[in-house]
Amino acid sequence: MKKVKLLDELRNFFLETHMAGRHVVIIVDEAQHLKPGGRWKSCASCRASISQDRRIVTIVLMGQPSLDDVLDDPSLAQLRQRTRLTPSASDP
Helix, strand or coil, X not given: CCHHHHHHHHXXXXXXXXXXXXXXXXXXXXXXHCCCCHHHHHHHHHHCCEECCEECEEEEECCCCHHHXXXXXXXXXXXXXXXXXXXXXXXX
């Protein structure tokens, strides 16, 4: 399946889910392994799915402390502005 078609189908799913009164949450574990560029742009595209100025998708990034370093990449500045880093309960 082509990437554009897949993203269109995801957006349609997000909108249908929103119209049914539900909210989509995408959890990305080990997000520190994603490299700036392709995959991050896909995440941003998914997150950009909005309906009447209301977010209909939440993306949760989980990873090691090095995720903070990945998010410092200048190409991810827009994502960084919308990110909250919260250490897990087991972190000192």
